[in-house]
Amino acid sequence: MNVFFSLLAYNTDGDPMPGRRDFIKMAVLGVGGFVVGVGAGYYLGSIPGQQQVGAPSGYNLSALGRDAEHQDINTAVIDFFSRENPGYRVDYSPLAYSPLYDKTVLALQQGSSAYDLVYMDDPWIPQFGERGWLADLEDLAKQEGIGLDLGDFSSVLIDVGRHPYRSGKLVAFPQMGNVQIFAYRKDVFDRLGIPEPKTWSDVLNACEKIKASQLVEYTIAFRGVKGNPVATAFQPILYAFGGKIVSDDLRKSALDSKAVEALEFLLQLKKYAPPGVENFNTPDVRDRMIGGRIAMSTETWPGWIKDADNPAVSKVPGLLAYTTTPGERTKTSPLLGVWYWGIPAASRNKSAALRYILYSASARMQKIMAILKGLPPVRSSVGRDPDASALRRWIPIQVQSLAVAVPRPRTPYWPKIEDIFGSYVNQVLAGVVRPSDAVAKMSEEIDKVLAGG
Amino acid sequence: MKTGSISYILVLPSLALMLFTTVYPIIGVLYYSLYSYNIVTGEFRFSGLNEYIELLRDPLFLTSIRNTVMFSIAATVLQTILGLIIAVLVNQRIRGKRYIIPILVLPNMFSVVVVSSMWKLMLDYETGLINHILKSLGFQPLPWLTSMDLALFSIVLIDTWQWTPICFLIFYAGLQSIPRELYEAAIVDGASSVRTFTSITLPMLKPYIALVLLLRSIDTFRLFDKVYLLTGGGPANSTETISLYIFKTGLVFWDIGKASAASFIMLILILAISALYIRRSILS
Numbered sequence: 001m002n003v004f005f006s007l008l009a010y011n012t013d014g015d016p017m018p019g020r021r022d023f024i025k026m027a028v029l030g031v032g033g034f035v036v037g038v039g040a041g042y043y044l045g046s047i048p049g050q051q052q053v054g055a056p057s058g059y060n061l062s063a064l065g066r067d068a069e070h071q072d073i074n075t076a077v078i079d080f081f082s083r084e085n086p087g088y089r090v091d092y093s094p095l096a097y098s099p100l101y102d103k104t105v106l107a108l109q110q111g112s113s114a115y116d117l118v119y120m121d122d123p124w125i126p127q128f129g130e131r132g133w134l135a136d137l138e139d140l141a142k143q144e145g146i147g148l149d150l151g152d153f154s155s156v157l158i159d160v161g162r163h164p165y166r167s168g169k170l171v172a173f174p175q176m177g178n179v180q181i182f183a184y185r186k187d188v189f190d191r192l193g194i195p196e197p198k199t200w201s202d203v204l205n206a207c208e209k210i211k212a213s214q215l216v217e218y219t220i221a222f223r224g225v226k227g228n229p230v231a232t233a234f235q236p237i238l239y240a241f242g243g244k245i246v247s248d249d250l251r252k253s254a255l256d257s258k259a260v261e262a263l264e265f266l267l268q269l270k271k272y273a274p275p276g277v278e279n280f281n282t283p284d285v286r287d288r289m290i291g292g293r294i295a296m297s298t299e300t301w302p303g304w305i306k307d308a309d310n311p312a313v314s315k316v317p318g319l320l321a322y323t324t325t326p327g328e329r330t331k332t333s334p335l336l337g338v339w340y341w342g343i344p345a346a347s348r349n350k351s352a353a354l355r356y357i358l359y360s361a362s363a364r365m366q367k368i369m370a371i372l373k374g375l376p377p378v379r380s381s382v383g384r385d386p387d388a389s390a391l392r393r394w395i396p397i398q399v400q401s402l403a404v405a406v407p408r409p410r411t412p413y414w415p416k417i418e419d420i421f422g423s424y425v426n427q428v429l430a431g432v433v434r435p436s437d438a439v440a441k442m443s444e445e446i447d448k449v450l451a452g453g
Numbered sequence: 454m455k456t457g458s459i460s461y462i463l464v465l466p467s468l469a470l471m472l473f474t475t476v477y478p479i480i481g482v483l484y485y486s487l488y489s490y491n492i493v494t495g496e497f498r499f500s501g502l503n504e505y506i507e508l509l510r511d512p513l514f515l516t517s518i519r520n521t522v523m524f525s526i527a528a529t530v531l532q533t534i535l536g537l538i539i540a541v542l543v544n545q546r547i548r549g550k551r552y553i554i555p556i557l558v559l560p561n562m563f564s565v566v567v568v569s570s571m572w573k574l575m576l577d578y579e580t581g582l583i584n585h586i587l588k589s590l591g592f593q594p595l596p597w598l599t600s601m602d603l604a605l606f607s608i609v610l611i612d613t614w615q616w617t618p619i620c621f622l623i624f625y626a627g628l629q630s631i632p633r634e635l636y637e638a639a640i641v642d643g644a645s646s647v648r649t650f651t652s653i654t655l656p657m658l659k660p661y662i663a664l665v666l667l668l669r670s671i672d673t674f675r676l677f678d679k680v681y682l683l684t685g686g687g688p689a690n691s692t693e694t695i696s697l698y699i700f701k702t703g704l705v706f707w708d709i710g711k712a713s714a715a716s717f718i719m720l721i722l723i724l725a726i727s728a729l730y731i732r733r734s735i736l737s
Contacts (some may be wrong), residue, residue, distance in 0.1 A: 029461055030468035102704050109492050127493045226687040276578045276599030278688045412494055416706045423513075423690065430601055430689040452496070 059088045059352055064104055065119035067094040069303050070176065070339065073373045074119070077360045080368070090117075090356060097121070108133035113346045116353040120340045122160050125172050127412040128342065129163025134171035135343040137161075140354050152363065152379045154403045161340055165410035172340035173357045174378040179401045180236055180334040181394060183289065183300035183308075186321035188215050196321070200240055200265060200328045203296065207272040210295050219272040221288050222298040225281045226426035231418045232335060233299050234425050236325045238262045239333035239406055245421060246409040246446070253446035255439045258329075263428050263435035269298065270429060278429040290314040299325070301337065302398050306374030309393065322397040324404070336405035338378065370395060378402070413449050420445045479720070486713035493707045504714035514715065516690050517698040518722075520605060524694065525673040527609045528616075533665050535613065536620025541654070543621070544628045554625075561618040569682035572611045573598070598684055601691040608679050608692060616672070620665050627661035628654070667730040674723055695719050 065074050071094040078090045095103060104118050108128060120128065128134050141148050150158050153174060159165060161172040184197070189206065192213055197203045207219040223229035238245070243258035270277060274288070286304040288294045292315040300322075307313040308320050325334040341357045343350050359365060363382060369375035370388040376398050382388055383399025408414055424438040433441070489500040508514045543553060560568070575582045576597035584594035597607040631654065639649045655662075677696035680686060686693040686701075695715065703712030 026461055026464060026468065029465055030472055033465050033469035098705070105492060105707065131493065131495055225685050226690070227685060274579060276596050279599040279604075279684065281685075416708075419701065419705070426687050427689040430687070432601065432689040452494075 061090045061116045063092045063117035064115045111346045116347040116349045126410045130412045136169040138170045160407045172342040176339040177376040177378040178337035179405045180299045185295040187319045216295045217293040218274045220296045221294045224278040227422040230425045231422035240328040242329040250411045253443040255443045259439045260435045292316045302376035322394045333406045334401045336407040482713045490710040517693045517695045521694045528673045529669040535617045539621045540624035558618045565678040627658045631657045
């Protein structure tokens, strides 16, 4: 005890302050302690037989998925699955988009067996497939003696689930048929005698007439904030003008004069949009659409309008009409945004995971979820089902759009390319860069990324 | 056992923990900054200072440094001055002080997500409260978060609203520690209130001012959350900060090499800011 108090009273006893040698001794002891600690940590971690926290066993499946409406749908499917398959249990971990991507990459990269099912946005598939992080579902199905029945899916959905695109192994199975459609206020269009827009020029003409009529607060809105939002909102316009971002062989940028024309068209649409559109994100567009404050949007996703006919939520129940995304020089080119289930290559429950995936994507479950939860189905048969479309008027257009949808370029470098593309489109909208200069700079930077830089 | 030896042993666990949580990550970041390392593409090769050179040639990175420095200076100065003014005012003999102080400190009790969501609604061009007040006073509404010229300034204002209370508390504690005899002597000598403030209050508050400047400089330099939630770095990169750049590079594009190099550059800049204060503290 005297020693302890003498330490506390180190200075008051008149002992000298620690000198340089004392600090060096402390530093050496500290480093030594640190090395011992790290070494002990590695040794303890390498002891065999320790089960990782959260690692499932038997028929316990662990799924990593999205939050919000995805969670709503997936947990409902899990509920049905568990009741109809006693002995199976699925633990669902919901995350927002970015955290889900981060966690999925880290889990797959570490070869962790903590998850048996991973829920993926379609642009992630080339990255994960390239690194061999996902199991071959066709191979797995063959081993289990299960038929995959791919005929009820649009070919683009299955092609996107393959790596390499179209020709490779099937590493992801479609679950949620997210695709761009075009929504507009039919009551406004009918009142002004404007036909359903088939081209972007039709959209621009409609903007002029609707603005003059002042029947709605603003004619059109779209996502303009830099990055993925504006990149996604602009792509259907770009493709309709015959433009492309990346060449077919994925080796260089394909942006050209058509992209300049498309950007100039976007600036014309901006004149009819609310002020500050260059900072708009999903809630800004979606809330204005179902709040009755705009007549159209350049893009509409099924998740935005799943409650559009619900008078408790929407101010325009029954007033929205749906069609495929307009064309211009080319036919309609809605952007694909489908969500897929995949099985990590390190999963110890691949067979059970495959059974869950096929159950979730079955025609019966897709129809139930379309009716109960507003799931955009991936199966063509569900798109033709009158029960589903009676409650969700947009389903036939959504499934029709899936058949002609354009996926984002199937390159593992897509996140970086999309960021460059989205940044410059945002700068064009903000009036900082001219369309021609933006296209030139984008091309240069995208070429550098595709060259591995 | 000698007293000295026991003291080293007792300090050892804390020292080891500190080294593990600070020195080890810094060494790790420095190591990866010398490699071209991408988790998703699988690339991992030694590239020396190449990542640093590419960064210093990247217009977006240079823009992020400029934005970060501008934000840090503006927010730090504004918060320091406002915090000092509020502390001096509250330090007077006023009634209800014990109710005023908790209300003043309230903004700092909210999380960043709540603050950002609240201000995003209030600054909305069409439906926001601030523009509604401006319109009712006969002014034009302003594009607070959608204008390249105003977006960064708007974030300065939001950060000032949230963090001035902390500056106020530090200055208030400092004012409370100034001996009253000094003010009494000044009154006896016939000093005016301005002279009293400049000759007694400010000099006595110097260590507190230095502390506030240091803490706010470091904190504002690391700006990420408000920008991520309010503008995403836009419009047109006008609110892109170093932290946001590092986040996107490391956790969206998985370019660990470049993100590590950017992190190390940020560390050097923060150390440079802190060096002045640390040197001053050691000398005093």
